[in-house]
Amino acid sequence: MEKLLELDNLHVSFQTYGGEVKAVRGVSLSLDKGESLAIVGESGSGKSVTSKAVMRLLPNKIGSIKEGAIRFQGKDLAKATEREMEKIRGAEISMIFQDPMTSLNPTMTIGKQIMEGLRKHQNMSKSEAKERSINLLKLVGIPNPELRVDEYPHQFSGGMRQRVVIAIALACNPKVLIADEPTTALDVTIQAQILDLMRDLQDKTGTAIILITHDLGVVANLAQRVAVMYGGMIVETGTVDEIFYKPKHPYTWGLLASMPKLNSDSKELLAIPGTPPDLMNPPKGCPFAARCPYAMEVCLEHMPEATNVSSSHKAACWLLDERAPKVEPPEAAVVGGAR
Amino acid sequence: MSMSERKLTPDLFRPANLGTGKGEEITKPSLSFWQDAFRRLKKNRAAMLGLFAIVFIIVFSLIAPSLSKYGMDDQELMRANLPPKIPGLEKIGFLGVDGVDIRGVDQYEMKNVPAEDKFWFGTDPLGRDQWVRVWKGTQISLYIAFLAATIDLIVGVAYGGVSAFYGGRVDDVMQRVVEVLVGIPNLVVIILFIIILDPGILSITLALVITGWIGMSRIVRAQILSLKNREFVLASKTLGSTNGRLITKHLLPNTLGAIIVTSTFTIPGAIFFEAFLSFIGLGIQPPTASLGALIADGFRSLRIYPHLAIYPASIMCILMISFNLLGDGLRDALDPKMRK
Amino acid sequence: MLRYITKRVFAMFLTLLIIATITFFLMKLLPGSPFNNQEKLTESQRYALNEKYGLNDPVPVQYINYLGKLAQGDLGYTFQFDGRTVNSMIANGMGPSATVGFEALVFGTLVGLILGIAAALKHNSFIDYGAMVMAVFGIAIPSFVFAGLLQYYVGVKLGWLPVAFWNGPEYHIMPAFSLSVGVIATVARFMRTEMLEILGTDYILMARSKGISKQAVIIKHCVRNSMIPIITILGPMAIGLITGSLVIENIFAIPGIGEQFVKSINLNDYPVIMGTTLFYSFLIIVIILVVDILYGIIDPRIRVAGGKS
Numbered sequence: 011m012e013k014l015l016e017l018d019n020l021h022v023s024f025q026t027y028g029g030e031v032k033a034v035r036g037v038s039l040s041l042d043k044g045e046s047l048a049i050v051g052e053s054g055s056g057k058s059v060t061s062k063a064v065m066r067l068l069p070n071k072i073g074s075i076k077e078g079a080i081r082f083q084g085k086d087l088a089k090a091t092e093r094e095m096e097k098i099r100g101a102e103i104s105m106i107f108q109d110p111m112t113s114l115n116p117t118m119t120i121g122k123q124i125m126e127g128l129r130k131h132q133n134m135s136k137s138e139a140k141e142r143s144i145n146l147l148k149l150v151g152i153p154n155p156e157l158r159v160d161e162y163p164h165q166f167s168g169g170m171r172q173r174v175v176i177a178i179a180l181a182c183n184p185k186v187l188i189a190d191e192p193t194t195a196l197d198v199t200i201q202a203q204i205l206d207l208m209r210d211l212q213d214k215t216g217t218a219i220i221l222i223t224h225d226l227g228v229v230a231n232l233a234q235r236v237a238v239m240y241g242g243m244i245v246e247t248g249t250v251d252e253i254f255y256k257p258k259h260p261y262t263w264g265l266l267a268s269m270p271k272l273n274s275d276s277k278e279l280l281a282i283p284g285t286p287p288d289l290m291n292p293p294k295g296c297p298f299a300a301r302c303p304y305a306m307e308v309c310l311e312h313m314p315e316a317t318n319v320s321s322s323h324k325a326a327c328w329l330l331d332e333r334a335p336k337v338e339p340p341e342a343a344v345v346g347g348a349r
Numbered sequence: 350m351s352m353s354e355r356k357l358t359p360d361l362f363r364p365a366n367l368g369t370g371k372g373e374e375i376t377k378p379s380l381s382f383w384q385d386a387f388r389r390l391k392k393n394r395a396a397m398l399g400l401f402a403i404v405f406i407i408v409f410s411l412i413a414p415s416l417s418k419y420g421m422d423d424q425e426l427m428r429a430n431l432p433p434k435i436p437g438l439e440k441i442g443f444l445g446v447d448g449v450d451i452r453g454v455d456q457y458e459m460k461n462v463p464a465e466d467k468f469w470f471g472t473d474p475l476g477r478d479q480w481v482r483v484w485k486g487t488q489i490s491l492y493i494a495f496l497a498a499t500i501d502l503i504v505g506v507a508y509g510g511v512s513a514f515y516g517g518r519v520d521d522v523m524q525r526v527v528e529v530l531v532g533i534p535n536l537v538v539i540i541l542f543i544i545i546l547d548p549g550i551l552s553i554t555l556a557l558v559i560t561g562w563i564g565m566s567r568i569v570r571a572q573i574l575s576l577k578n579r580e581f582v583l584a585s586k587t588l589g590s591t592n593g594r595l596i597t598k599h600l601l602p603n604t605l606g607a608i609i610v611t612s613t614f615t616i617p618g619a620i621f622f623e624a625f626l627s628f629i630g631l632g633i634q635p636p637t638a639s640l641g642a643l644i645a646d647g648f649r650s651l652r653i654y655p656h657l658a659i660y661p662a663s664i665m666c667i668l669m670i671s672f673n674l675l676g677d678g679l680r681d682a683l684d685p686k687m688r689k
Numbered sequence: 690m691l692r693y694i695t696k697r698v699f700a701m702f703l704t705l706l707i708i709a710t711i712t713f714f715l716m717k718l719l720p721g722s723p724f725n726n727q728e729k730l731t732e733s734q735r736y737a738l739n740e741k742y743g744l745n746d747p748v749p750v751q752y753i754n755y756l757g758k759l760a761q762g763d764l765g766y767t768f769q770f771d772g773r774t775v776n777s778m779i780a781n782g783m784g785p786s787a788t789v790g791f792e793a794l795v796f797g798t799l800v801g802l803i804l805g806i807a808a809a810l811k812h813n814s815f816i817d818y819g820a821m822v823m824a825v826f827g828i829a830i831p832s833f834v835f836a837g838l839l840q841y842y843v844g845v846k847l848g849w850l851p852v853a854f855w856n857g858p859e860y861h862i863m864p865a866f867s868l869s870v871g872v873i874a875t876v877a878r879f880m881r882t883e884m885l886e887i888l889g890t891d892y893i894l895m896a897r898s899k900g901i902s903k904q905a906v907i908i909k910h911c912v913r914n915s916m917i918p919i920i921t922i923l924g925p926m927a928i929g930l931i932t933g934s935l936v937i938e939n940i941f942a943i944p945g946i947g948e949q950f951v952k953s954i955n956l957n958d959y960p961v962i963m964g965t966t967l968f969y970s971f972l973i974i975v976i977i978l979v980v981d982i983l984y985g986i987i988d989p990r991i992r993v994a995g996g997k998s
Binding site for chain 3: 395528529532533534536537540541542544545617621624625628629630631644648651652655658662665666669670672673674677
């Protein structure tokens with residue numbers, strides 16, 4: 011089957027005063043039509059940078075794609091011109107940002123902000139675009155859309171604003187929607203509403219979603235496949251079931267163990283000790299080795315290769331090597347009892 | 350040397366001996382706030398240039414007058430209005446320091462000035478050595494500016510600090526007073542006060558201070574108000590810190606950056622207003638002179654004796670620019686958020 | 690909003706009353722009457738003059754009379770010319786002063802905006818550094834020093850423009866330009882900071898992720914939003930212009946209010962000093978009030994918040 015979007019060995023670097031920060035170091039991913047893929051990892055793991063690289067919205071002078079390809083419907087976006095990207099952004103791939111409080115222009119009515127993309131990509135007249143904006147607002151569940159279309163962002167609550175942002179992103183029926191921590195800045199009750207809305211809209215429109223998050227709860231809710239990122243690399247990918255019930259990478263174990271569980275006796279939340287690697291001088295071997303309780307000497311010196319666990323499940327860890335000692339995941343990392 | 354080719358020996362698969370704290374190790378050296386700020390300031394070349402120029406001018410204004418054998422008021426009409434003549438540089442024509450005036454007449458010859466008498470900045474219409482007057486004037490301008498900045502600082506910090514720290518009704522009353530004062534344009538207040546007090550170093554400084562402290566007090570108040578409810582202050586309070594300890598250990602150190610930056614900008618402001626007052630005839634009265642007074646006098650005879658205005662004007666420009674550069678640098682170094 | 694404006698206007702009159710009172714009593718504190726210095730006057734002439742200007746009345750009576758006249762907008766008589774009112778002097782000087790000020794404001798704002806936008810878009814480039822060096826110079830160097838140098842080099846040495854006086858359009862160039870230097874610098878710096886801040890916001894990224902071209906994003910989202918806060922510095926800038934005009938008018942011999950004001954200070958012409966002081970206070974306070982209200986009207990965030998409360 012034709013992949014809709016495919017990242018192949020993507021490298022992204024930032025030039026800073028201190029030197030080159032290698033934020034993304036060889037990420038390969040693929041996304042099918044209508045699929046939803048979650049990219050999980052802690053802050054600084056390179057997940058947001060990956061998504062901005064796909065949109066080619068890296069900060070102009072300092073951030074650049076060093077190597078690799080981003081193939082969207084067969085076309086390499088890494089080499090596309092700015093003008094070509096303008097045609098793709100919003101129309102084919104669009105994006106939702108983390109903080110709805112800052113991602114809307116405070117001095118423009120939300121109607122105008124929705125209409126901008128419509129008028130650019132679909133050559134709509136003003137009245138057509140306005141009508142469509144009202145319909146979009148209705149679609150994302152904003153009451154009285156005819157009135158609210160002429161209001162300013164500050165007249166909306168956080169959850170409502172995120173709905174508006176989603177309406178803007180979906181305005182031109184894009185094939186891919188990248189949601190960069192869409193619920194992180196919202197209250198927990200609102201988070202569930204927004205996730206429901208996104209799932210609902212995906213059913214209706216068939217848009218593929220790349221969900222970027224550090225919240226495994228959100229992943230379980232929305233995604234079909236998961237990629238776990240650490241230190242600018244993907245350490246494990248698989249279906250949601252595989253990642254939650256048969257995780258293979260110690261970092262994934264750590265992530266699962268640090269998730270609060272309602273049915274657990276333990277009073278303590280388990281944290282992964284240590285801090286993420288310095289991406290200015292990334293370690294030679296596995297990026298997680300320094301924090302890994304199972305680290306072996308090989309881990310410090312050699313980069314583990316992605317090993318197939320099943321046809322859909324891959325992990326990059328030396329523990330999967332036949333020479334390595336057998337290690338069972340810690341009990342805390344087992345979700346809802348072993349299956 | 351691809352690793353898939355190289356055989357990995359089984360002993361590599363033994364557990365690695367990681368130091369227990371290795372993951373937690375802090376890899377970068379830690380810097381205190383002030384060390385970090387100073388490092389940033391040192392990196393800012395414009396600010397360092399400004400600082401250097403300020404120090405240079407201050408030192409020079411203190412020693413330069415003694416390099417001339419004439420005093421500030423040594424009048425001698427026989428040698429009035431001499432153009433500048435600097436030994437060594439007089440041969441280089443385009444510098445205009447060869448003792449020849451704009452009509453091409455060597456005034457030193459015409460006025461029979463003894464050959465060993467060379468006035469580096471020329472002389473004024475009363476035959477006083479402009480070199481001495483300019484550097485003395487610089488001293489006085491700087492004195493007024495620093496004095497005004499210091500008083501602003503003391504009054505402003507005290508007023509703003511008390512207002513914010515005690516809050517409630519005290520703050521209410523104190524802020525109503527400030528509101529009224531802010532409404533009165535400082536231009537007007539300064540002019541009125543000078544008219545009443547008669548121009549002099551002290552009265553000019555006072556006039557500058559009367560409105561000047563308000564800016565400082567507002568900044569200090571805003572800073573302390575926001576700090577007062579921050580967790581670390583509340584924590585210290587919960588642990589039983591006295592008010593004195595709160596102020597000296599928590600509130601003031603965290604406000605210091607803003608205070609320093611504001612003071613640095615007060616100084617060029619004061620130099621400006623002092624010069625401005627000289628221009629409208631309310632400045633320092635003769636025979637004393639400040640930079641502003643010298644420039645104002647110089648402008649009256651700019652067409653014939655440009656040297657009278659050019660030298661003090663240049664020094665004033667360098668001072669103003671330097672203080673602004675230093676202030677910008679300090680602001681960027683101490684409080685990147687304040688940038689505006 | 691209306692309540693806010695009413696409150697502000699009330700506060701404005703209160704401030705003006707305080708300024709008028711302070712001005713009046715400060716002038717009374719000055720020793721003697723303005724006619725004491727004129728030795729030619731005989732004792733009886735002096736008495737007659739004092740009587741004519743009401744200077745023989747007890748101070749409280751003078752104060753009440755003064756306030757009464759002020760309420761009618763009457764600023765009194767000047768001592769310099771017999772029978773001329775301060776009002777007529779201000780009215781005469783208003784034309785040239787307002788013209789220079791307005792020209793400087795418009796020219797300075799335009800050039801400042803262009804410089805600031807260019808500097809922000811070419812951040813960390815030669816243009817950026819050049820514009821910011823110019824801005825530091827413009828902010829640091831007082832307009833009257835700049836005016837003097839301009840007058841000497843362009844007017845006297847090069848002879849390109851008339852050195853002084855007020856006889857036609859070419860006479861406006863140097864004074865207006867000298868005054869505008871500070872405006873250019875302030876606006877350019879402010880605009881650059883605003884632009885850089887907004888360029889880094891999420892909503893600019895959001896707008897670009899919609900596929901809008903970079904130019905359109907910059908004009909529609911960035912420049913527009915950066916220009917709104919410029920209004921807040923209009924007040925301080927106007928005060929700077931008024932301060933500068935006092936001296937600039939003097940240097941270029943422009944028959945404006947500032948020139949008369951400086952002359953009256955040197956002649957101890959108290960009614961003119963008091964009148965002009967009050968006039969300037971009024972002007973500055975009104976400008977700040979108008980700017981605040983304008984800001985509330987233009988920025989939708991404040992507009993709506995004000996409307997609801």
